[in-house]
Amino acid sequence: MSDILLLNGPNLNMLGTREPNHYGAQTLDDIVNSLNALSDQAGLTLKHHQDNSEVGLIEQIHAAHSDGTRYIIINPAAFTHTSVALRDALLAVDIPFIEIHLSNVYKREDFRKQSYFSDIAQGVISGFGAQGYEFAMDVAIKHIKQQKGE
Numbered sequence: 001m002s003d004i005l006l007l008n009g010p011n012l013n014m015l016g017t018r019e020p021n022h023y024g025a026q027t028l029d030d031i032v033n034s035l036n037a038l039s040d041q042a043g044l045t046l047k048h049h050q051d052n053s054e055v056g057l058i059e060q061i062h063a064a065h066s067d068g069t070r071y072i073i074i075n076p077a078a079f080t081h082t083s084v085a086l087r088d089a090l091l092a093v094d095i096p097f098i099e100i101h102l103s104n105v106y107k108r109e110d111f112r113k114q115s116y117f118s119d120i121a122q123g124v125i126s127g128f129g130a131q132g133y134e135f136a137m138d139v140a141i142k143h144i145k146q147q148k149g150e
C-alpha cells in the first residue's frame with residue numbers, strides 16, 4: 001500500500017532524450033527521485049509505475065482500489081487522447097486524481113486538445129514540464145493531510 005500512486009504512460013520512459021523541445025531534459029528517474037523526496041518529507045509513501053501498455057496502467061489502478069491508495073497522479077501520455085478503458089478504470093476506483101502533462105497540450109496539434117480524463121480529474125496541470133509533477137505532489141499531499149485532519 002502507498003498513499004500516492006504516480007502513473008506514467010507510454011513513451012515517458014524515454015524522457016531526457018525524447019523531443020526535449022516538448023518534454024524537457026529531465027529523465028523519468030530524475031522526476032521520480034524528486035517526488036520521492038517530497039513524499040518522504042511529508043511522511044507519506046509514493047509508488048511509481050510507468051507502462052507502455054494500457055493493460056499495465058489499468059491493473060495498477062485496480063490494485064489501488066484495494067490497497068488503500070489515497071491519491072493518483074497520472075500522465076496518461078498518448079492514452080489521454082484515446083483511452084476510454086483507462087477513463088473507466090479511474091471512474092471504477094473512485095480515487096481522486098490529477099491529470100498531468102509536461103507540455104502544454106493546448107498549444108500543440110488539435111488531437112491533443114481532446115482528453116478522456118479532464119472532466120473527471122480533480123484538476124489538470126499542463127505545460128510546466130517536470131515542475132508540474134511537483135505542483136501535483138503538493139496538491140496530493142495537502143489533500144491527504146486534510147483528509148486525515150492534520
Ligand code: DQA
Nearest residue numbers: 075076077078101102103112
Ligand atoms: C504528454 C502529451 C501527450 O499528448 C503525449 O502523447 C505524451 C506526453 C505530455 O506529458 O505532455 O506522450 O502527456
